[in-house]
Structures are given as structure tokens and as C-alpha cells.
Amino acid sequence: MRGIVQGVGFRPFVFNLAEQLSLTGWVKNTSGGVEIELNGAAAALDAFVAKLRAEAPPLARIDEVQVEATSPNGYAKFEIHASQPQPGAFLPVPADMAICPDCRRELFDPTDRRFRYPFINCTNCGPRFTIIRDLPYDRPNTTMSGFALCADCQAEYDNPRDRRFHAQPVACPRCGPHLWFEAGGQRLAEKEDALQMARAWLKDGKILAIKGLGGFHLACDASNPAAVEELRRRKKRSDKPFALMAFDLETIQRHCEVTESEADLLTSNQAPIVLLERRPTSTAAPGIAPGQHTLGLMLPYTPLHLLLLEPEPGFPDILVMTSANLSEEPIAYEDEDARARLAPLADGFLLHNRPIHMRVDDSVARASMDGRPYLLRRARGFAPGALTLPNAVRPTLATGAELKNTFCLAREQYAFLSHHIGDLENYETLRSFEEGIEHYQRLFRVRPERIACDLHPDYLASRYARQRAEEENLPLVEVQHHHAHLAACLADNDWTAPEPVIGLSFDGTGYGTDGTIWGGEVLVGGYQGYQRRFHLAYTPLPGGDQAVRRPARMALAHLRLAGVEWDPEIPAVGALCAEERTVLASQLQLRLNAPLTASMGRLFDAAAALIGVCERATYEGQPAIELEALADPQEMGSYPFQIEGEIINPAPVWQALLDEWHSGAAVPTLAARFHNSVVRLVIEVCEIVRRESGCRSAALSGGVWQNRFLLERAVPALRAAGFNVLLHRRTPPNDGCIALGQVMVAAHSIETN
Numbered sequence: 001m002r003g004i005v006q007g008v009g010f011r012p013f014v015f016n017l018a019e020q021l022s023l024t025g026w027v028k029n030t031s032g033g034v035e036i037e038l039n040g041a042a043a044a045l046d047a048f049v050a051k052l053r054a055e056a057p058p059l060a061r062i063d064e065v066q067v068e069a070t071s072p073n074g075y076a077k078f079e080i081h082a083s084q085p086q087p088g089a090f091l092p093v094p095a096d097m098a099i100c101p102d103c104r105r106e107l108f109d110p111t112d113r114r115f116r117y118p119f120i121n122c123t124n125c126g127p128r129f130t131i132i133r134d135l136p137y138d139r140p141n142t143t144m145s146g147f148a149l150c151a152d153c154q155a156e157y158d159n160p161r162d163r164r165f166h167a168q169p170v171a172c173p174r175c176g177p178h179l180w181f182e183a184g185g186q187r188l189a190e191k192e193d194a195l196q197m198a199r200a201w202l203k204d205g206k207i208l209a210i211k212g213l214g215g216f217h218l219a220c221d222a223s224n225p226a227a228v229e230e231l232r233r234r235k236k237r238s239d240k241p242f243a244l245m246a247f248d249l250e251t252i253q254r255h256c257e258v259t260e261s262e263a264d265l266l267t268s269n270q271a272p273i274v275l276l277e278r279r280p281t282s283t284a285a286p287g288i289a290p291g292q293h294t295l296g297l298m299l300p301y302t303p304l305h306l307l308l309l310e311p312e313p314g315f316p317d318i319l320v321m322t323s324a325n326l327s328e329e330p331i332a333y334e335d336e337d338a339r340a341r342l343a344p345l346a347d348g349f350l351l352h353n354r355p356i357h358m359r360v361d362d363s364v365a366r367a368s369m370d371g372r373p374y375l376l377r378r379a380r381g382f383a384p385g386a387l388t389l390p391n392a393v394r395p396t397l398a399t400g401a402e403l404k405n406t407f408c409l410a411r412e413q414y415a416f417l418s419h420h421i422g423d424l425e426n427y428e429t430l431r432s433f434e435e436g437i438e439h440y441q442r443l444f445r446v447r448p449e450r451i452a453c454d455l456h457p458d459y460l461a462s463r464y465a466r467q468r469a470e471e472e473n474l475p476l477v478e479v480q481h482h483h484a485h486l487a488a489c490l491a492d493n494d495w496t497a498p499e500p501v502i503g504l505s506f507d508g509t510g511y512g513t514d515g516t517i518w519g520g521e522v523l524v525g526g527y528q529g530y531q532r533r534f535h536l537a538y539t540p541l542p543g544g545d546q547a548v549r550r551p552a553r554m555a556l557a558h559l560r561l562a563g564v565e566w567d568p569e570i571p572a573v574g575a576l577c578a579e580e581r582t583v584l585a586s587q588l589q590l591r592l593n594a595p596l597t598a599s600m601g602r603l604f605d606a607a608a609a610l611i612g613v614c615e616r617a618t619y620e621g622q623p624a625i626e627l628e629a630l631a632d633p634q635e636m637g638s639y640p641f642q643i644e645g646e647i648i649n650p651a652p653v654w655q656a657l658l659d660e661w662h663s664g665a666a667v668p669t670l671a672a673r674f675h676n677s678v679v680r681l682v683i684e685v686c687e688i689v690r691r692e693s694g695c696r697s698a699a700l701s702g703g704v705w706q707n708r709f710l711l712e713r714a715v716p717a718l719r720a721a722g723f724n725v726l727l728h729r730r731t732p733p734n735d736g737c738i739a740l741g742q743v744m745v746a747a748h749s750i751e752t753n
């Protein structure tokens, strides 16, 4: 059998099923899957095979079962045999799973021997990927190898009728890891006292570094504005929202609106951060998510987090739990590194001695319109879950994009898309990227025979790819960014049909084949290739990144191109002083440090700045996010873009926006109309393509599709117009999907040559 069949209670399940049906023989893990040999009556054997799939344990996923006949070998009973590695074979590794209801019950049961033990787990829950050093998944290959089992734990581990049979991280207060609390280099408390000290400090408004499952969090009382502001100051992160954690669903419901599908997502095994509509009565400090009406909340997914958040009068009911790092650096996960890097950020440390082998951030998701999760960051709980590909591929490494990087290793029918690595802008993140690739190669036994990367000449991920391809003499496939978006969305939807698809690849940035910055792209094609059918008109990006941080510069560049006077009454014009405007004007005229862009993300930035929504962007996408937050959901009006040949010209939209602004239209109305205009554009271009080439499917990929207002209007409108809409399902629409798209494009470019 192949699939997710190790570390999920599969062998005890097989053992019990065999006993139940009076079958003899054995089961064993191999690094290629699970092997079972059975002797018994034909009817019992058939029943076994049927129940194998129907009754498999909750975390298991069976991809393949091969059945062969064998002669009776005279087994007296059914046994579980020791693991046997097979060189070269591979097996999907289970992701870390949130604490299960049984462990949770035992955690709070005073008669249980693991009462209040922060590392309780079983075959149905607990750490997996973050503690696995190598395969097969057995205790000596995990970071639990240093903890010898006590007699009681050993008995559970050896008993196939026990929930902890072969649960590799099994532990108890007597033999397993434990907590301690440190501050100012002093060890102040141990175990339960450490936990209580951490809680007292949090209650007091202090900021703590807390070692969790895949790394450290910085935590503080989310209802305490001073603590939240102090955390923001120390993290040097001005406006980006902080994630929150609450003890249970009822508490989350006090702070946010929670639909049924959002509740399902919150309470799932993956327990991601879920973006929820904030209730006006929530006590979360305004500094948690400035300019937004959503909060990102998650439930405690480890026993440690449950104990930390245990309700008590006077104790905060929501805590900030944000990745412990300085802005842009990867999350800290090793004790020494955390002590050094987090000392200026945290007042104290809640630590434990179970090492984290692989750092993994929390995943972020939203419930989509059809109730399925729509991932914004694919990490803990999801990675490194193997994605099945629509076709088998040769061993490939794809190195992904620059921002929100993930890499992807693929072989046969499987793609191992990495957890979220982060923005590859500094040495720390690059190191985590390189170590990640090595780890995945070893775990999944992938020896790349070709490498795929982004076309961008300067991306660190692309440089890594080029260097490796040269050193190892491997073919290198450079993939255009927006083509990768289209291919990723197709692969995510198991797309195998030969007909071309309309790729609405809308994002902030991506290197184009003409050396400009693309991002408002309407492509027609598939894995093999694409035609750039429409794109936004090229606009200078004055000062490059400077125009991203000061969206008013982008707005003024657009106005100049549209032939609109820079009237200082217009909010975007007024946002820049006269001197800044003079410099900007000559920059635009002389095209000094003003690369051309067709970016849809920057179009949203310009719209936000134009009507005075956001003057300074302190994180990627902030102007668009604030514009979306303001958009009036009742408003249905829109403006037309001008389409000439392959160029989409926004000039008429700017003109209409300004006319209405001058006549006193409210900002929420204008914000909504701008969104609606993009929806109208989407329908128009798709209809043109359908007339030209009969395409009936549209793939929505790129960071712009994280915009809920846009998505929830565009999708029904496309469907109403008769289009088959392809949305990301297992991968995020943002650049976290790029590596998967690169794998697919590379597979098709080489295999057809």
C-alpha cells in the first residue's frame, strides 16, 4: 500500500482488522509504503481488503493498494514486523496534527497519568514532520530519540490494542520532555510552575517567546493595547496584522463571526489561522490588525497551548501568537538561536527540551464561498503532505519565487510542495530554503534530474537553481512567473484536458519575457505554453520599490499616463509635497529609475492612494487590503476599462473615479466601484477570448485573488457568463504556488522536446 500510511496508526489498525477476521500473517512499514501478508479464508481476505479502505484511521490517506495471491505459509498468528528501509523508495511523510479529542480529555482528567502534561500525544495527533530527521518514521529517526520510554509508555507503545501503539513521540511526565521558564538568562521555574509563571507574566502585559511545535511564537495579551503596541515596536513591524489564539470555539465566537465552514476549518486536524470577520464587541486591541475588519484566529493545536490559554477569571481570553522573528526573518526554532535573536523582543522565554528539527510556520486560510479552505499560507498541518499530480513527472526540483517562497520536489505522481519558507531577502531565509531543499530531498528520496526556476535574473532562488544546474550538469527550465501561476492553478485542479485555459494571473510583480514587470496578465494556454492575450498598459514604477512603499507615487504615474492634471486637491496628489511632485515629474519624464510595469497589484495600490485610503504601505499589499476593507458590499456600480488590441488601459477608470470623487461620492462607494470595474474587465476579456478561441475555462491565480471582495464577485459573474472557474484548492493563489507551476511547465517543456 502507498499513501500516508505511517505515523497515523495504520499498523495497529491492520493488526486489529486481521485479528477480527481471524487472519494470520504480518504487516510492516517499508520506506516504499506498507506491506501486508495474510493467510486465511477467501471471504475473510476479501472483507479485509474492503475494510482496509473503508475503515482506515482518520489521518491515513491510501493512494494505492496492490493485491497479489500467495500460498499459505502456515502463520500461527498475526504480527507486526520491524520497519525495513528500501533504498530509493519513498513515502509521503505525515504533517503535524492538532491534539485529538481523546488526548485533550486525558490532559484535563486529574486521574490520568498524563494530567496536565504539555506533550501528551497519540497515533491520531501530535508532532510529525517537525520532529522527523529521516525515514522510516520510527522513534530513533525523530527528535524524540533522546527520551527513553518508561515502562508504562513502553507497554502502551508495544500494545497493538492501545491508542499509543507505535506512536513515535509518545511520552509522559516521567520519561518525556518538560517545560521551563527563563528570563534575563536565569532559569526561574520548571514544569507546571513554569507554565503558571508564563501565564502570570502574560496577564501582567509582558511579551513572551514560547517554543511550540514548529518554532517560537511571540505572545502577549491581545486585549492589552500597550502590550500590543510594544510588541509591534520591538518586532519593527508597523501595520501587518498579528495572529491570535483563543482557548475554544466559543471564545472565538465572542470576538468574530464564525460560519459553519469556518468553524470546521478552525477545528480541523490542521488547525490553521482562519481569517474571520471581527465583531464590533471584540476586545482585541485596535493595533492587532490596523485598517482591517478581519482577525486571524486559531485554536490551541498542542497540549501546551491548551494549558497556556486555560480560562481563568482575569486571564486574557485571546493571546497574540505571532511568529517569533524580526520582520522578514524566518521563525526562530532552535533554543540557542532563539535566546540570541529574541532577547530584545521578549521579556521571558517558555522553553522545552523536545528539539524541533524542521521549522514550520502556522498555516493561514479562509473558508471559500463553497466552504472549502482557501489557503493563503500553506505550512503547519498541510506541508509536507504530497500533492498528487495530473501526470507522472521525472524527478524535478523547482525553486519557486522570491516572496512567499516555497520550493517543490517532484517525482512520479507526487509533488512535495514545501511549507512556506518566506521572503528570500536575507541570509537567514536563504539558509532555511537551502536546508529545506536538502531535507526534502533526503526524506522523499528525490534526486533531481532537472531544475526549474523563475525567469527573474536576480531572484536568490533562481540563482541557486542556475548554480546547481551548472554544478550538477542538469537541464534548467526558466519559467515565466505568470505562466507558472496558470500551470499551478491547473495542476491544483488536476487539469489534464488538452484545450487551452484563460489564465487570469493577477499579482504584484513577476519578471516578463520582455524584461518589464508583468502582473495584470490574461494568458491563454496550458502547461506547455501560453499566449499573452491581454495585459494592463505599461506604467512607470517611479523609484521601483519606493513606489510600492508610497502608493501615491504609483497613482500619480497612472494619472500622468491618463493625461489627468495633478490637482493638489486629489488625495494622492496632496499626499506628496510640491518638491516630491517636482522630482517625480522629472523622474517620469526622463524615465529615471522608473521600470515599466503592467502590475494589477500596483493598479490596486494606485486606486487606494488616489482616493486617500493608504499613503504608506508597510507590508506587501497593504493599500489593496485597506481598499477592500472599505468597499461597500451593497454597491454594484462600475467603470469601463479601455481595451485596444492586447492593451488594457485604465485611463477611463481613473477619470470616472475622479469625476465621482469630485462630485462627493463616498470612499466606500468608490472603493467598491473600482473592484466592480475589475470584475467587469475580467468578464469582458474572457468573453473576447471565448469568441476567438472557444476557451470556456478560466484559472484565477496570483496574489490579487486573495482579495475576497474581488473573488466573491468575479467567480459568480464568470459562472453566470458560462465559464468553468478554476480556483486554487490545495495551494495558495499567491506566490506560494509558483514552484508547483514550475514543476508542471518543466515537465511539459522537456517531455515534449
Ligand SMILES: [Zn+2]
Binding pocket: 099, 100, 101, 102, 103, 104, 121, 122, 123, 124, 125, 126
Ligand atoms: Zn491524541
Ligand SMILES: [Zn+2]
Binding pocket: 149, 150, 151, 152, 153, 154, 171, 172, 173, 174, 175, 176
Ligand atoms: Zn513515560
Ligand SMILES: [Zn+2]
Binding pocket: 481, 485, 507, 508, 509, 510, 702, 703, 734, 735
Ligand atoms: Zn505572483
